[in-house]
Amino acid sequence: ELQVREEHKRISELPFDSNRKLMSTLNDIHGKRLMITKGAMDVILNRSTNITNENEVRAITSADKEEIEKTNQLLSEDGLRVLAFAYKEFNGNHLELSDETSLTFIGLMAMMDPPRPESKEAVAKCKKAGIHTVMITGDHIVTASAIAKEIGILDENSTSIEGYKIESMNDDELRELVPRVAVYARVSPEHKIRIVRAWQELGHSVAMTGDGVNDAPALKQADIGVAMGITGTEVSKDAASMILTDDNFATIVKAISNGRSIYDNIKNAVKFLLSGNTAGILAVLYASFVNLPAPFAPVHLLFINLLTDSLPAIAIGIEAPKDLVMNEKPRDIKEPLITKPFAIEILIQGLLIAVVSMVGFYSGLQTSVLTAMTMAFAVLCLSRLVHGFNCRTKEPLTLKILFSNRFSWIAFLGGFLMLAAVLTWAPLKELFEIADLTKAQYLNILGLSILPLLCIQITRRIRK
Incomplete structure (x- = not known):
């Protein structure tokens, strides 16, 4: 890894952002300056105009997009987290957000991030104790639902929803919805705050877990904010009421x-x-x-x-x-x-x-x-x-x-x-x-x- 980093110097970078769901870097690769972009499949696909296939670059077609979406669906149903990759030739020295367009689609990468073995038992104990467990994630809704079903969060009496649907709801509609939803996918920090507040307005005490900078507002809004001690950022720890030293939900x-x-x-x-x-x-x-x-x-x-x-x-x-x-x-x-x-x-x-x-x-x-x-x-x-x-x-x-x-x-x-x-x-x-x-x-x-x-x-x- 260090050798690759040394050979292909990073010239500029656009850090990951949960709103745009992308990250881009500008690297010198074999004498060419390329902007490499990774992120959510649907976002990358919407910004791609070309596709590379067997060393050939051509315009991306509807059939290509359908095949990519089908592959992504199959991988997500297995509980795998999928990242899409694309690139774009670049002449400048500094990347702007507006540069993340007209990309050339490279492919998908699936990663397994299985839940801890004790998670299923912990969720079952929560149900017995009258605690309603909800998953809020930036993952694809199919991936999130598959994992939620595996550990017992999502069942026949609950459903899953994507963040963009929350944006079209007013507070009254959201309050009516949250008791039926077990999985929120592709959410933004604003969505998290609204979900926490909706539960609180229904008279519930809410505990919220998180590890990133974007989780800090929701951690602050919750009655008990729980930050991750190992992977958590300092911002999330400062906003939380409690810090988990082992990053384990069962704790x-x-x-x-x-x-x-x-x-x-x-x-x-x-x-x-x-x-x-x-x-x-x-x-x-x-x-x-x-x-x-x-x-x-x-x-x-x-x-x-x-x-x-x-x-x-x-x-x-x-x-x-x-x-x-x-x-x-x-x-x-x-x-x-x-x-x-x-x-x-x-x-x-x-x-x-x-x-x-x-x-x-x-x-x-x-x-x-x-x-x-x-x-x-x-x-x-x-x-x-x-x-x-x-x-x-x-x-x-x-x-x-x-x-x-x-x-x-x-x-x-x-x-x-x-x-x-x-x-x-x-x-x-x-x-x-x-x-x-x-x-x-x-x-x-x-x-x-x-x-x-x-x-x-x-x-x-x-x-x-």
């Missing part, structure tokens, strides 16, 4: 999965903390209304807030991504963290824990107020530790889910051992105002603490 799907999992973990941790605190509040309110002694000492609540709350919440926050998260539809971007159904769920779970805590209190009250406070504290503390397993997922617990997060077990065992130390070790018993308990009372605490877990899991299995 976007993994990022969505991780993002959804992080959001779910935050919600689950909030559910754990608020449902537990709701239980404590409801128990205290109930005791006040019916004129009972306080069910908890201040030191009990301090122990729960500092130790029992923190460890399971941290474990829930680092829960590993689950496959089921990509079967859910996207949430509304305007949806608050705590919705009405979520708040009701927190209230019901908090009420369950409050009920078993007060049952423990009444059980201990038959012995003494101190015993009642001890049992209420122990039940509230242990039931919240057990409740941490409920809050790890919205699905019914299975053995696989139960043992998938070792940190959750570390948090539970750590909290359980600290509670056991407070209930049994004399120095801590005195500090935390703990009464002596019988074996029956310990079993009562254990049974009451597991009860909310059983109720919630049975309800989830019935609903499933």
Whole structure:
């Protein structure tokens, strides 16, 4: 390549432009100055007046054009990207855009640029996740459609369209069209912006990928612009919100999965903390209304807030991504963290824990107020530790889910051992105002603490 470049010096150049879909260079070839032009077949063909065939240059005919178009169609249907080549003898030293006319057609070159093996699986995951994947490309519509069908973007329920048709549409017509189109071919930067804006006006959040300078406006317009880290230009990277370091579409799907999992973990941790605190509040309110002694000492609540709350919440926050998260539809971007159904769920779970805590209190009250406070504290503390397993997922617990997060077990065992130390070790018993308990009372605490877990899991299995 270097030798050819040295032998045939490049004198001038017209860089590729997505609007005209051509690139031309002026080279010295065997003592002649030739403008070599490559680009889209249809554009080259429209600008060609001659054709070279077996060292003969003659006027191009309609039959020649039909044969070239037929060949291009066959190559494109196989998913090959086709470039056309032409030349023109030139006398000057500097090329102008107006020089790319009256060309002599040389031929076609087909290249295979197969999609990555993981692309088909990634597109399928997007469909399950309620994400509509669209291909926007400068390729020929036949080539783009063949590749889109191969990876699952284009199916019987969608269609493909060329950019020139978008130019004749107003914004209302385009908004009506975009839900049915999976492939846009031969598009310009202006078309890309209009497509992105049309989806946004329909109420969708739009992510746009791109690597070229011409993609920058659409990347800026999209809610999330995704630039390519390897092949992307600096302009596209500056315009993007996110940069893919491996230029792989499947990485976007993994990022969505991780993002959804992080959001779910935050919600689950909030559910754990608020449902537990709701239980404590409801128990205290109930005791006040019916004129009972306080069910908890201040030191009990301090122990729960500092130790029992923190460890399971941290474990829930680092829960590993689950496959089921990509079967859910996207949430509304305007949806608050705590919705009405979520708040009701927190209230019901908090009420369950409050009920078993007060049952423990009444059980201990038959012995003494101190015993009642001890049992209420122990039940509230242990039931919240057990409740941490409920809050790890919205699905019914299975053995696989139960043992998938070792940190959750570390948090539970750590909290359980600290509670056991407070209930049994004399120095801590005195500090935390703990009464002596019988074996029956310990079993009562254990049974009451597991009860909310059983109720919630049975309800989830019935609903499933």
